[in-house]
Amino acid sequence: MGDVTARRDGRDEETVLRVLQEEHGGAVFTYANRLTDGDRGRAEDIVQETFLRAWRRLDTVADPSRGSIRSWLLTVAHNIACDQYRARRSRPYEVAQADVVEVPAEDDIERAMESWLVADALATLSPAHRAVIVETFYRGRSVAEAAEALGVPVGTVKSRAFYGLRALKLALRERGVTR
Numbered sequence: 693m694g695d696v697t698a699r700r701d702g703r704d705e706e707t708v709l710r711v712l713q714e715e716h717g718g719a720v721f722t723y724a725n726r727l728t729d730g731d732r733g734r735a736e737d738i739v740q741e742t743f744l745r746a747w748r749r750l751d752t753v754a755d756p757s758r759g760s761i762r763s764w765l766l767t768v769a770h771n772i773a774c775d776q777y778r779a780r781r782s783r784p785y786e787v788a789q790a791d792v793v794e795v796p797a798e799d800d801i802e803r804a805m806e807s808w809l810v811a812d813a814l815a816t817l818s819p820a821h822r823a824v825i826v827e828t829f830y831r832g833r834s835v836a837e838a839a840e841a842l843g844v845p846v847g848t849v850k851s852r853a854f855y856g857l858r859a860l861k862l863a864l865r866e867r868g869v870t871r
Contacts, residue, residue, distance in 0.1 A: 709747055716762050717743075720769050727773040734776065742769045806869070813863035821856030824849050 717739065724738035725731075745768050746753050753761060814822055827838035828849070839849045 705747070705750055708750060709743065712746060712753070712761065712765075713743060716765050719762060720765050723766050724769050724773065727770065738769050738772050738776070741772050745772075809864065809867050809869050810860075813860055813867060813869075816863045817856055817859050821852050821859060824852040825856045825860065828853055 720742055721735060721739050724735040724742075727738065728734040742765055746765060752758060753764060758764070814825065817825070823842055824838060827833050827841055828835065831838075833841065835846055835849050835853070839846045842849065844852075
């Protein structure tokens with residue numbers, strides 16, 4: 693690293709860190725990448741943590757009498773990788789959200805089956821009866837609102853709802869849903 697020594701004023705620290713990164717960053721990354729079996733993200737994390745630790749001990753790291761700076765950096769990177777490995781092993785295996793398949797609860801399956809049966813039964817109704825039932829029961833509209841949406845008189849909506857429900861009940865009984 694030459695004759696650069698670290699003093700605790702901001703510019704000299706920045707210079708020392710820049711020189712450290714330029715001279716040893718590639719080697720530390722290559723080593724970290726091997727330690728992580730090619731996981732670039734984890735290797736970059738190790739390099740970042742290595743240079744953070746070097747910055748915290750800059751007075752010691754930049755002292756030429758201490759020996760090879762690169763070997764110190766590689767040792768730190770190795771220790772960080774070992775610590776991360778141990779930490780992952782001590783926790784349960786993490787599953788990515790994409791790997792989790794949502795399985796509906798039994799109630800959801802029953803509800804889905806009933807919905808299909810009702811939809812199938814609704815398909816047997818006349819379009820006029822089906823439209824009134826959809827407007828009043830599924831969209832939650834009042835008789836007056838349904839009449840306005842469908843463009844028919846209120847009395848017609850009431851009549852179609854009555855006969856449509858009766859036909860729907862018969863269609864559901866044929867499918868074994870009601871008695």
